[in-house]
Amino acid sequence: MSSDCSICSSITTILYLIPLLFALFVIPFRLISDTRRKSKTVAFFHPYCNAGGGGERVLWAAIRTMQKKFPDRKFYVYSGDTDATKEQILLKARQRFGIELDPTNVHFIYLHWRTLVEARHYPHFTMLFQALAGLVLSLEAWIRMVPEIFIDSMGYPLSLPTFRLAGSKVVAYVHYPTISCDMLDVVESRQQTFNNSSTIAQSNFLSWAKLAYYRLFACLYWLAGKTAHVVMVNGSWTQRHITAIWSRRDVSIVYPPCDVEEFMKIESVAERILEEKKTVRLLSVGQIRPEKNHKLQLEVLHDIKEPLKKKGYNVELCIAGGCRNEEDEQRVKTLKKEAKELGIEKELRFELNIPYENLIDELSKALISIHTMHNEHFGISVVEAMAASTVILSNDSGGPKMDIVKDFDGKCVGYLSITREEYAETVLKIVDEGRSQRDKIREQARKSLSRFSDSAFETHWNKQFENVL
Structure with a gap:
């Protein structure tokens, strides 16, 4: 019985304290704010x-x-x-x-x-x-x-x-x-x-x-x-x-x-680079944060290097990321170390805190834009990449899957992958399918982007x- 009374007494005390705290803090806070x-x-x-x-x-x-x-x-x-x-x-x-x-x-x-x-x-x-x-x-x-x-x-x-x-x-x-x-x-x-x-x-x-x-x-x-x-x-x-x-x-x-109109003005030279220099250029745009999963991009780069070499192509990956603080800078150092361990340091380049004009230049040279974050909330960089005529390869989840990289008028606008193997296979598929098919994807992708305009x-x-x- 005494235990029950003690519990009731505690509850009563708490109920009395709530209006007291409200009177002591919330009301003065509101009056001062007013x-x-x-x-x-x-x-x-x-x-x-x-x-x-x-x-x-x-x-x-x-x-x-x-x-x-x-x-x-x-x-x-x-x-x-x-x-x-x-x-x-x-x-x-x-x-x-x-x-x-x-x-x-x-x-x-x-x-x-x-x-x-x-x-x-x-x-x-x-x-x-x-x-x-x-x-x-x-x-x-x-x-x-x-x-x-x-x-x-x-x-x-x-x-x-x-x-x-x-x-x-x-x-x-x-x-x-x-x-x-x-x-x-x-x-x-x-x-x-x-x-x-x-x-x-x-x-x-x-x-x-x-x-x-x-x-x-x-x-x-x-x-x-x-x-x-x-x-x-x-x-x-x-x-x-x-x-x-x-x-x-x-x-x-x-x-x-998304500055769709401005990015659509970009004159892509990716196909010319592919044909003349035999180079497949990949671009990743996004802040250097753990959830962006840049490590997966390095693994994909490693996995496609030799298959593309056998087809007569070189490959390059440019990571254009925002670096906010010391933690982000440390992540870049870790990624560079991992790239060296994978033997791809010569194929990898970082453009940190890239200015707008330089980003436009990188987009114009990229054949494929790669995005690897699982459950990305939206994906502005995905939209910009599609507008700039790169072929998008994004994660099969979140905003890219639900809002952006989905068929438009029943036609393909880009590709989605989840695993390391799927990403590597899709990059090779994009290269193999030829310019005519890539151009169709680019055209359809651009048509689908009006809902994301300024x-x-x-x-x-x-x-x-x-x-x-």
């Missing part, structure tokens, strides 16, 4: 705005279209790139993406605690600690300015309730769910992947503990997702997971802006943004 909120302001929470990846293209394209559509609004970016000036950041946006912004109406609020969200600080429980660090970083953002409209465009879920409690209208553009149904399935089925080590996969207890941790985090993620007024995602794969995990039916697909993005983005005006 006095500090700047009217007609739109702020993007994008701590790595100078990274030069697909997420940054969305950021700059969104600001560009809103500068034109809503000139009375003032636009801000919460940036952790304290080593770069406003002019340097905007210059990189122009050089990397060809996006010109009105510099008089975009302002940067620098965040000095960005280091807290870097994964290197959290070798264990990385996802949880990064989310909590994102909360701390969003509080720094709140200290520096409270906007009328807050947009998380980089995926820090706990920034959403922070600014919802502050009275801002909250928008989430989700590139990739922090936790997904697939991640839960991987742990539950005890598969070994880059984020589920063999030690955990082979242990009953560790797999059970990690699954419990993932499920608890999924509950936290669900609560955060509920606080957004508007939710946009970049494709069908992300929509499926966010709809399930956030239990929302108002998740809208807004495909990332103009399509602008229309859909502005339509969703108007819901919070």
Whole structure:
């Protein structure tokens, strides 16, 4: 009996504490926010705005279209790139993406605690600690300015309730769910992947503990997702997971802006290089992150080197990747070491943080674009490669499978593979099938890309943004 009374007493105490905590923290937080909120302001929470990846293209394209559509609004970016000036950041946006912004109406609020969200600080429980660090970083953002409209465009879920409690209208553009149904399935089925080590996969207890941790985090993620007024995602794969995990039916697909028109202007010389120099050029575009699986690309390069040599061809792979920090630089060193061990260092070349003009040049020379990330959320680089007349070879999963590399009008637009063997076989098939067939694929691929254009993005983005005006 005394035990039951003790439990009841504890529950009662907790119930009394909830309104007390609400009164002590939430109400003052909201009152202070109300006095500090700047009217007609739109702020993007994008701590790595100078990274030069697909997420940054969305950021700059969104600001560009809103500068034109809503000139009375003032636009801000919460940036952790304290080593770069406003002019340097905007210059990189122009050089990397060809996006010109009105510099008089975009302002940067620098965040000095960005280091807290870097994964290197959290070798264990990385996802949880990064989310909590994102909360701390969003509080720094709140200290520096409270906007009328807050947009998380980089995926820090706990920034959403922070600014919802502050009275801002909250928008989430989700590139990739922090936790997904697939991640839960991987742990539950005890598969070994880059984020589920063999030690955990082979242990009953560790797999059970990690699954419990993932499920608890999924509950936290669900609560955060509920606080957004508007939710946009970049494709069908992300929509499926966010709809399930956030239990929302108002998740809208807004495909990332791909400069389809500009990339279609590229004059491909890949066939001439193949014919005259007997060289098969492969190109991989993407940030140097573990999930991009560049190691698989090296293995494929190794596997096709000798078969192509027997056919009279040389082969080259150029990895054009964004390098954000020391961790990425270390990955490049590791990849170079692996390439040497595989005997392909002469066939491999890195173009890190490649400028826009140089990327255009690389695309013009590439016969095949290779993409190896499993469950890529969308794949801007896949769209750009197809527009530039390279034959795409992407992973048979995620956005490329569901939205991009699928038959158009019943005709092939590119190829999908999963395993090392499939990738190697498909590269050899593309080379063997001849120019006539490759040209048909290129033509059909280009016809299929209008839904990913800048103009399509602008229309859909502005339509969703108007819901919070």
